Amino acid sequence: MKNITRYLGLALKLLVFLLVLGFALKNSHSIQFNGYLGQVWQAPLIVxxxxxxxxxxxxxxxxxxxxxxxxxxxxxxxxxxxxxxxxITQPDIPVV
Structure with a gap:
């Protein structure tokens, strides 16, 4: 039973990884982030x-x-x- 839960956990982690990887590949276009004092950063959306x-x-x-x-x-x-x-607390009465 322990091995089954470990394999299910690994399968779930692999599924989450593949979903995040697919999301990253679909959203790889560059975006512009405007910060304070005129700072502009450009990076992929997933980053x-x-x-x-x-x-x-x-x-x-x-x-x-x-x-x-x-x-x-x-x-x-x-x-x-x-x-x-x-x-500190020890019984005063001897145990028989």
Whole structure:
């Protein structure tokens, strides 16, 4: 069963790759991007879309970094507190 799911995952990845490749080949004409201060860039449409995707992912990751670090600090602190609780609290009554 494990091999079947791995092969299905590979087939799905191949299908997505082929769809993106076909999209790139159909949209290979050059477009013009007008930036600030009169900057003009010309590149294929798929390059501009890929650049926009990468910039969006980087922006999302940067926006999540403070939350990730805060949660990591809290988890570490709670782990230390749990370790201290285990070592400090010992039963006073002997177990028979």
């Amino acid at each position: 501009m879309l890929g650049l926009a995707f990468v910039l969006g992912v980087l922006t999302g990751v940067l926006a999540l970094l403070p939350s990730i670090f805060r949660l990591r600090r809290e988890a570490t602190r709670k782990g230390r507190e749990n370790d201290l609780d285990i070592t």
